Amino acid sequence: MIPIAYSAEVAAARKSGAAVVALESTIITHGMPYPQNIEVARQVEDDIRANGAVPATIAVIDGTLHIGLEDAQLGQLAQAKGVAKLSRADMAACIATGGTGATTVAATMIAARLAGIAVFATGGIGGVHKGAENSFDISADLMELAQTPVTVVAAGAKAILDVEKTLEVLETQGVPVIAYQQDAFPAFWSRGSKLKAPLRMDDPAQIATAHLMRAQLGLPGGQLVANPIPQESEIPSAELAPIIATAQADANRAGITGKGVTPYLLQRIFELTEGRSLTANIALVRNNARLASLIAIELSKKA
Template identity: 45%
Template sequence: MIEPVLSDEVTQALAEDRAVVALESTIFSNLGLPAPANADALELCKQAVVDHGAVPAVAAILDGRPHVGLLPDEEKRVLQGTRKVAERDLAVAQAQRWDVGVTTVSATVALAHAAGISVFATGGIGGVHRGSELSGDVSADLDAIANHPVITVCAGAKAFLDLPRTLEYLETAGVPVLGWQHDWFPAFYTRSSGLPIPHRVDDERVVCDVLRYRARPATGVLLTVPIPVGDEIPAAPSTPYSRPRWRRVLRPESPGPPSHRTSWAGSRRRRTDRASRPTSHWPGTTPASRPGSLSRCKASRFRNFSSLVSCAHGGWGGKSPVRSPSRPA
């Protein structure tokens, strides 16, 4: 079983029944943002939590031990982290005594639950990938949210995912999906994906009660908070993947990207001549100009980071953050 090491500040806050918000550490490492942007982002996130009356608790693996809440020297080690830890890797990281492991959404949700923290905040969660019917690529984030009684506050799922199937997966897993004073499921940097949110909520007490009255003991809640209007990226240029040509690429009868040319049974699909096929999944683009390219993603992520974290961590309309439903307020 997981027995995370809690910082003194987090331990005291929980003992005094004060609000604590868990944060992942992957985004603050070199895997998420380059230096010095990652250090700046860490301070912005922590301050956003503090400004709304809660204690930030960054999760990470240090010297083979899971930590929730870090000291300044430990945060410096996380900034240099290069090994990502999902929930499945937590046991391996401990058994192999990893020096530094930075946690993803799934690992942080698991650690938050183990630490007795009921609220976790992040930017965009993972989900069902496009073409998952062939690749089977579904983020472990969804399974973690479905199996730990934690409120995950986010700006929706990443825009390049198959968002309708992501919502279908969450419904199948029994995860309540809520929209904070909003009627549409956000797509990370875009306020609306065009998909209606299953349930709108306007009161943080209702969010607490949704977790309190859950039908399954281990099921969490997904609370989506859209990015502020002034900081969102227009939907059209940021989500070209819904265009018909992308759907044609992923149809089984199409040659498609390399990962989709072979079925699970191992039968090879008919291919067209390589010279007649675009070298990019987005015809007419280069790696540097693709809307989903790493360089553009990192730049826009940091440019809007202050507003994004304030939205995700403090979307309570100036009120107190959600307290643990298991503890009386």
């Protein structure tokens, strides 16, 4: 039996049928330093509450899968050391051995499905890394979207990735990619890109209806809702492109590979943008949480 615990707030929402939005926990443990990480985590949860839904931050703590964290648990996780970063491959092992781990996009989707939560807000999904034709470095997030029925709201794929190849893999796996209120696929810290999104929807109710229709058709997997960063918070793609290229060249020179690539690049871009990338990251996560709340509320109306 899966050791699973619900926060008081999420337990009450499950009883009443209130809208719930899942949140990952790697942004707390691996995304920002303390105390900024706990401040942002609380901000994002409050954004969801302010929009009429209930936040469920997900993590594994001492071998128990927590769906929603009490405020004290959030604080403990924000200061914890040596927390594992969990994806599909190692989530079960962490629970089985009594470990503590923060959930990535893939692991959060798995936990959300177990808890009956249909909508998940994150920053950006993982995808196909540049040079993947040699390294085969492709995030488990893409396969998770293909098989786990959760609607994921993100600002696109992380800008350090090969976004064109990421979209190709999502298409091959039959994942709907829906740009919100624009035709272009958003580029994480930037609102737009040269890539056209396969689908566009302008209304949270449409997105909720599409989620339910997939289930009625018997189609596996979820949806990716690509929500552009607020205009006042974006870093234009023309400005970012040479910065990302510099960070990538630095990583190559330093021999950074595998799981070390993403954190290295994000830190290097933070340095090169003098902190603007982190400010933009916070803005897009909060924006995604707000949209996810609206979609979750529409789904709760149709339940």
